Amino acid sequence: MERNEDVSRRLKECGLKGTKHRKAILHFMDCSKIPVSADQVYLQLSAQGISMDLSTVYRTLETMREKGLLIKHSRLNDTRALYEYNRMEHKHYLVCLGCNKMLPVRHCPLEEYEKTLEKETDFMISGHKLAIFGYCAECKENI
Amino acid sequence: MERNEDVSRRLKECGLKGTKHRKAILHFMDCSKIPVSADQVYLQLSAQGISMDLSTVYRTLETMREKGLLIKHSRLNDTRALYEYNRMEHKHYLVCLGCNKMLPVRHCPLEEYEKTLEKETDFMISGHKLAIFGYCAECKENI
DNA sequence: TTAATTGCAAACACTTTGCACGCTA
DNA sequence: TAGCGTGCAAAGTGTTTGCAATTAA
Numbered sequence: 337m338e339r340n341e342d343v344s345r346r347l348k349e350c351g352l353k354g355t356k357h358r359k360a361i362l363h364f365m366d367c368s369k370i371p372v373s374a375d376q377v378y379l380q381l382s383a384q385g386i387s388m389d390l391s392t393v394y395r396t397l398e399t400m401r402e403k404g405l406l407i408k409h410s411r412l413n414d415t416r417a418l419y420e421y422n423r424m425e426h427k428h429y430l431v432c433l434g435c436n437k438m439l440p441v442r443h444c445p446l447e448e449y450e451k452t453l454e455k456e457t458d459f460m461i462s463g464h465k466l467a468i469f470g471y472c473a474e475c476k477e478n479i
Numbered sequence: 480m481e482r483n484e485d486v487s488r489r490l491k492e493c494g495l496k497g498t499k500h501r502k503a504i505l506h507f508m509d510c511s512k513i514p515v516s517a518d519q520v521y522l523q524l525s526a527q528g529i530s531m532d533l534s535t536v537y538r539t540l541e542t543m544r545e546k547g548l549l550i551k552h553s554r555l556n557d558t559r560a561l562y563e564y565n566r567m568e569h570k571h572y573l574v575c576l577g578c579n580k581m582l583p584v585r586h587c588p589l590e591e592y593e594k595t596l597e598k599e600t601d602f603m604i605s606g607h608k609l610a611i612f613g614y615c616a617e618c619k620e621n622i
Numbered sequence: 623t624t625a626a627t628t629g630c631a632a633a634c635a636c637t638t639t640g641c642a643c644g645c646t647a
Numbered sequence: 648t649a650g651c652g653t654g655c656a657a658a659g660t661g662t663t664t665g666c667a668a669t670t671a672a
Contacts (some may be wrong), residue, residue: 344492353646353651366638374637389654394637396652412556412608430602439602442552450611452538453584465555466609468593471614473601496626496671517662532629532664537662539627 339340350403361385361396370439371418371429412467415452428466434475441468447466493546494618502528504539505548514561514572516580551579555610571609577618584611 343362344354352358360381365372372380378393397419400406409418413431418438430439446464454461469474486505487497495501503524510516515523523537540588543549552561555574559583572580589607597604613619 339498341522347583355646355652357653391550391638392653392656396637398638399551411554411636411648414553414560422614430596430600430604432602439600441596441600445588446609449581449588453573454613457573457582458611459575459611460583461573461611462576463613464609466597466607467603468604468607470597470602470604470606476603497672498627500628534630535628535662538664541663554661 350400350405352399352403357386357392357395358453360384361393364402365400365406365419365421368420371420372442373406373418375416379420393478403466412438413469428468430472431467431469432472433469434471434473437472438474449467486598489548493543493548495542495546499536500529500531501539503527504536508543508564510548510565513583514550514563516559517560518559520562540554555608556583558576568619573615574610575615575618577610577614580615582596582615 343359343366347358347362348356355416361377364377364381374390374393374397376398378388378390381393397406397408400409401419405422406419409420409421409429411417412429413433413436415436425442426444427440427442428444430441431437432439444466446466450461450464453459486502486509489610490497491508492503492541498600504520505525507520517533517536518622520540521531521533524531524536540549540551542553543592544562546564549562552563552572554560558579568585569587570585571587573584575582587609589609593604593607596602
């Protein structure tokens, strides 16, 4: 149960109690390769026999986001918000218009551009959100 | 009333009846320099003495979007959706984290990048959404 | 005339919140 | 045992919808 201890430690570092639910959620988030919704967390954990209220999932994800453990993607595709484990990497996403899946892309083509833009405008730029839309390998066959 | 006739004509071209509400909304959208929410349309027209139900505003904006008259920005900043008159230009926005205002930026730094990405992945790319966040001239003073 | 448009009220999806009880540190 | 965490039910927010009445073409 190395992983379990790792998760407990990270919760403690954030000043959060290591409850069963929190450990389960954080572990699940850590294992997810792509961003997931509160709903998905709830259903998947349910399926694993770990049952909790949906509001607890929402509350926990939000708390973890505040502590910097997770990153929130707010309704990119106008559906529900997605959360992912924060691995401290700046990246962007390919968002599938078919299944809403988000695939990370490492390279960021915007760093230079932001600096130029700040000089040209009155804005104080603090970040950006780039989502590239399209259809993933599976979905593009069913259009 | 040149403008009014222009608006009527554009409605007709889209197969939409030229009702008083529609003309008022389309004219208002045409005059707006930046994207606005259904709520804002509703309030501003109200203030001009043009009263209608909020659901009518939502329905009308959505209809006009379907016809291509407007562009919809779906809850970019996790608040309400914003609509703008479609001037057939590809552009991006500076989104103010203070007041949610969206300022257009003409240049798009992503055209080349998309092609590269399509080659590298299995995605069929259909577009992108780039929002650059920060604080506008007014808001950055009050942080 | 007659099909499109509207107001109204109710439903919707996702998310947040108040409160009493339960459990971790 | 003190206070954080949780389930439950209810509220909130932005948006959509069904239906009957109204209106433009």
